[in-house]
């Protein structure tokens with residue numbers, strides 16, 4: 098770890114070095130400070146360039162140091178030292194300048210960026226605000242409105258957009274450091290006043306107070322429950338209302354407050370959990386370290402339904418040439434139009450951001466009816482609808498056509514990977530890749546490891562996730578895998594609560610107030626109630642296969658609610674039919690309105706089934722819906738379907754709209770306290786013995802009996818003998 102300087106003509110070049118991302122640890126800050134002081138004091142130096150080692154400027158403050166007590170020299174004073182320098186300082190930005198890294202660059206008098214570099218202030222994603230002057234300098238450079246959008250979302254901005262916004266002075270295609278040195282030489286001796294951002298006025302829209310009030314309302318709505326986006330608006334208010342130095346105090350105060358909250362701890366946990374799940378290990382000893390992913394130069398997607406289209410789009414966005422196959426001309430025409438329209442939208446989005454090169458860098462898409470075209474692809478992703486017989490037929494076919502080295506993936510949300518693998522000539526190269534809709538936007542990829550799947554296949558699928566900009570989470574093969582297995586119980590619990598007297602909108606509101614992106618009833622209406630109905634009909638839970646005489650509200654010894662089936666029988670499929678749990682302005686409408694028809698229907702249903710209703714509190718809604726999900730999470734761990742609680746949390750944070758500021762369901766359980774979760778589950782199971790999913794899992798009980806250990810120790814209490822991974 099070092100920040101060393103060399104002098105090129107009269108320009109000192111200071112290199113920040115702290116692999117892998119040059120995070121600004123105490124030691125690095127100290128080293129940079131020393132180097133800057135030396136350069137300022139050196140008569141031979143007339144200008145300074147600051148760069149990051151190994152093609153990365155800096156990913157910001159070292160997050161790993163956040164929880165440590167010892168602290169080095171503050172980043173803020175280093176940045177002030179740079180800005181106050183009488184010798185011009187140029188930031189040469191390659192790779193990333195994020196958080197404290199961008200704040201440091203904003204302290205420099207000039208910024209040059211490589212075209213592929215990204216800048217951003219993502220502190221909000223860690224439950225914090227920029228606090229090293231970033232929220233005060235940026236609005237002085239690019240204005241309140243653009244700063245607001247950047248700091249409340251934490252989005253990363255590519256160099257060309259940064260140039261358009263005015264964050265950087267120049268974008269170069271190569272030799273960023275040399276260009277920075279040239280610029281530094283050119284500006285030697287020029288006045289620096291207008292380049293010292295802290296001395297400039299904030300660029301405000303007219304009536305800035307009203308603008309900020311409105312922003313606060315919007316941000317509250319958009320990031321329901323999250324504290325840091327609100328603090329971001331507050332820090333901008335301080336930038337507007339207070340002189341720079343006073344603003345700095347406020348920035349620090351807000352940071353200090355957020356720094357002690359549960360939310361920031363949860364978000365930091367979520368950040369590291371996302372990185373942790375990439376480091377998969379199997380009980381056999383195979384792991385991300387030892388397995389070698391194979392190159393993916395070309396791909397094919399089979400089926401151009403909703404999922405297939407967006408998977409093709411996702412591959413094209415990742416610049417992977419893709420062949421899209423459909424079974425007949427009509428489906429191919431419909432599918433190809435849909436894909437082209439998705440790609441057009443992506444191009445438009447990128448062009449609006451100033452990425453003119455994007456159009457040319459999409460992977461080419463070829464549409465075909467001919468399986469023969471798949472002969473040479475490296476990977477095939479089957480994305481036809483959930484029908485085992487059809488999927489097997491396709492896999493049998495692929496087995497005979499594709500080159501022996503080709504990997505065969507299935508996009509299924511819960512079917513048996515081994516059954517599909519068994520009909521191929523390469524079961525070790527078959528793997529589940531469960532995408533989430535829309536696949537070109539959602540970050541999660543559940544990578545499902547079958548009994549035969551080789552470690553090379555796993556590492557290739559995990560590499561694919563990374564190439565697509567997604568978080569891949571390795572899970573075992575069981576019905577519905579991890580995400581949907583937990584989700585089914587959560588949704589079922591919500592329906593039971595409606596039977597017991599609650600209303601869909603009350604349940605949705607309670608869970609949305611908790612922070613979930615969408616409550617279960619709005620979610621069911623959006624996804625389409627007919628999908629679950631079809632699946633339940635196929636397995637005989639309802640419909641003609643249901644044995645005559647089966648009690649309406651019981652399957653085996655378990656409670657069952659036929660409510661969703663009855664809604665479907667009445668043609669209420671959700672948004673697509675204009676009616677479901679809610680009513681909509683029209684078929685395909687999105688505006689969910691409570692439906693008086695449903696209230697009457699529910700009263701009648703409760704009367705027919707002789708149900709005693711009770712007042713369901715918000716607390717009961719949250720606890721029953723979430724704890725049943727969490728309980729299943731413990732069972733998933735016990736069954737060896739996920740290797741640790743982090744995997745479940747990453748799945749929920751990235752695929753199910755779980756509020757990241759609670760860390761994920763398992764982290765949330767650890768904060769509530771496992772003894773509390775256990776006691777509540779025992780209470781609810783006692784009151785509802787016909788819902789066995791409320792019966793506390795033995796792993797939860799074990800952890801409580803071991804004294805409620807912290808989440809990071811849970812894995813060590815799991816036996817590997819039952820691992821499905």
Ligand SMILES: CCCCCCCCCCCCC/C=C/C(=O)SCCNC(=O)CCNC(=O)[C@H](O)C(C)(C)COP(=O)(O)OP(=O)(O)OC[C@H]1O[C@@H](n2cnc3c(N)ncnc32)[C@H](O)[C@@H]1OP(=O)(O)O
Nearest residue numbers: 118120156157158159160161195196197219228229356372
């Ligand atoms: C009592 C309170 C005190 C009050 C004091 C008040 C005064 C306050 C003043 C100071 C305030 C400081 C303000 C600054 C805050 C920040 O800067 S917060 C950090 C902001 N930065 C980020 O959030 C960046 C996060 N990182 C990323 O987005 C990505 O990692 C990347 C940089 C884009 C690289 O991506 P990729 O190539 O895909 O690699 P990854 O796998 O993600 O990461 C590689 C490894 O690097 C680790 N890492 C990444 N960023 C950091 C970081 N900032 N700190 C530490 N470590 C980081 C990551 O964990 C990976 O590690 P391994 O898994 O071990 O390989």
